[in-house]
Amino acid sequence: MSDPHKVFETYLSxxxxxxxxxxxxxxxxxxxxxxxxxxENFIDHLRAKYKTMSRATVYRTIKQLLDAGLLQKITTRDGxxxxxxxxxxxxxxxxxxxxxxxxxxxxxxxxNDKIDNYCENMNFKVDYRSIHIYGQCxxxx
Amino acid sequence: MSDPHKVFETYLSxxxxxxxxxxxxxxxxxxxxxxxxxxENFIDHLRAKYKTMSRATVYRTIKQLLDAGLLQKITTRDGxxxxxxxxxxxxxxxxxxxxxxxxxxxxxxxxNDKIDNYCENMNFKVDYRSIHIYGQCxxxx
DNA sequence: ATACATGCAAATGGTTTGCAATACG
DNA sequence: CGTATTGCAAACCATTTGCATGTAT
Numbered sequence: 001m002s003d004p005h006k007v008f009e010t011y012l013s014x015x016x017x018x019x020x021x022x023x024x025x026x027x028x029x030x031x032x033x034x035x036x037x038x039x040e041n042f043i044d045h046l047r048a049k050y051k052t053m054s055r056a057t058v059y060r061t062i063k064q065l066l067d068a069g070l071l072q073k074i075t076t077r078d079g080x081x082x083x084x085x086x087x088x089x090x091x092x093x094x095x096x097x098x099x100x101x102x103x104x105x106x107x108x109x110x111x112n113d114k115i116d117n118y119c120e121n122m123n124f125k126v127d128y129r130s131i132h133i134y135g136q137c138x139x140x141x
Numbered sequence: 142m143s144d145p146h147k148v149f150e151t152y153l154s155x156x157x158x159x160x161x162x163x164x165x166x167x168x169x170x171x172x173x174x175x176x177x178x179x180x181e182n183f184i185d186h187l188r189a190k191y192k193t194m195s196r197a198t199v200y201r202t203i204k205q206l207l208d209a210g211l212l213q214k215i216t217t218r219d220g221x222x223x224x225x226x227x228x229x230x231x232x233x234x235x236x237x238x239x240x241x242x243x244x245x246x247x248x249x250x251x252x253n254d255k256i257d258n259y260c261e262n263m264n265f266k267v268d269y270r271s272i273h274i275y276g277q278c279x280x281x282x
Numbered sequence: 283a284t285a286c287a288t289g290c291a292a293a294t295g296g297t298t299t300g301c302a303a304t305a306c307g
Numbered sequence: 308c309g310t311a312t313t314g315c316a317a318a319c320c321a322t323t324t325g326c327a328t329g330t331a332t
Contacts, residue, residue: 018286018331039321054289059322075216079297081321093256095265106259111252115234115274118247123279124236132271133256138264159306159311181296195314200297222296 004031004070004085011068025050026061027070031085036074036103038082076132093131099140106133145172145211145226152209166191167202168211172226177215177244179223217273234272240281247274 008027009019029046030037039062046053062083065071071083076096093106112129119126135141149168150160170187171178180203187194203224206212212224217237234247253270260267276282 016286020287020331022288052289055321056290056323057288060287073220075220079214079216079220079222081220095260095263097265098268104263104265106256108255108259111255114249114252114255115247115272118249119236119274119276122236122245123282124238124245124274125277125282126274127276128274130271130273130275131256133260133265133267133269134271135260135268136266141264141266157311161306161312163313193314196296197298197315198313201312 007070008065008068012064015067017064022053022057023061023064026058027065030065030071036082036084038080074130074132093129093133095133095135095137097137097140098134099136102137104137106131148211149206149209153205156208158205163194163198164202164205167199168206171206171212177223177225179221215271215273234270234274236274236276236278238276238278238281240277243278245278247272 004027005019005024008023011017012019012023026046029049030042033042033045039058043053043055043058046058062071066073066083070086072086074082074084074094076082093108093111095104095106096102097104111131115129116126145168146160146165149164152158153160153164167187170190171183174183174186180199184194184196184199187199203212207214211227213227215223215225215235217223234249234252236245236247237243238245252272256270257267
């Protein structure tokens with residue numbers, strides 16, 4: 001993915017948005033993070049550095065980052081929400097341990113192809129695939 | 142799947158639960174429904190018939206039905222929650238139209254096998270697969 | 283100057299919980 | 308009888324919104 005700051009700035013300028021210093025700051029922190037994060041953790045992290053950072057602003061910025069295509073929202077089976085940095089050219093499944101909560105990634109082009117073929121046959125145009133596998137990882141079972 | 146009433150009753154008797162008339166009633170209505178339902182719709186449906194039925198009771202019963210393995214909880218990409226009747230011997234993916242909201246089912250044993258093989262290789266024990274494909278259906282595109 | 287952006291506090295909405303009354307086994 | 312269950316209202320919690328202030332263009 002090209003520079004997220006550039007992408008975000010371009011997106012905002014096309015949508016009556018402003019790439020303010022607060023958004024810059026959030027974007028920077030976010031793309032320094034590990035690939036998956038939960039909002040509350042992220043807010044805590046931000047507020048540790050910038051005490052006045054408001055929840056609302058973070059939520060609003062995340063929404064814009066979603067619209068800009070820089071983030072993907074993931075909702076797990078039991079309703080927990082987290083986000084990950086978008087990498088559309090490399091879409092992958094998530095393998096999630098129910099015990100320790102660790103998230104593994106499964107990269108398998110054949111899997112996606114199989115799904116796409118199936119959908120093509122029924123004339124369904126695929127936008128997005130969300131694949132989550134739950135169980136117990138090596139360490140926990 | 143064998144008779145849900147029997148399954149539920151057996152589950153409850155093994156878990157200090159009581160198969161009350163309220164639970165019977167909820168179970169009956171639920172298994173008369175189309176395969177996928179949202180809680181709020183279901184509650185409205187129930188309350189139309191039984192005015193005093195409380196939200197809390199429905200939520201509590203659904204939780205027990207989940208534990209009993211009679212229901213599966215599904216959370217869509219944008220956080221909407223719905224449930225479907227379990228049919229573990231026939232696990233399937235969901236194909237969801239972003240326009241009209243219709244849900245199609247994809248039955249493909251090879252897909253599941255592929256996932257299982259992958260997980261086996263990393264020593265991950267699979268409990269559950271959640272596969273949701275989003276896009277536009279035949280009618281809407 | 284004219285919006286968009288921000289922080290705060292209050293509102294929202296789906297779900298859960300405490301409590302007192304009721305009903306199962 | 309003792310314990311799970313129910314209905315009601317209140318609590319919860321993540322997210323959203325209204326509003327007054329601040330800031331970019």
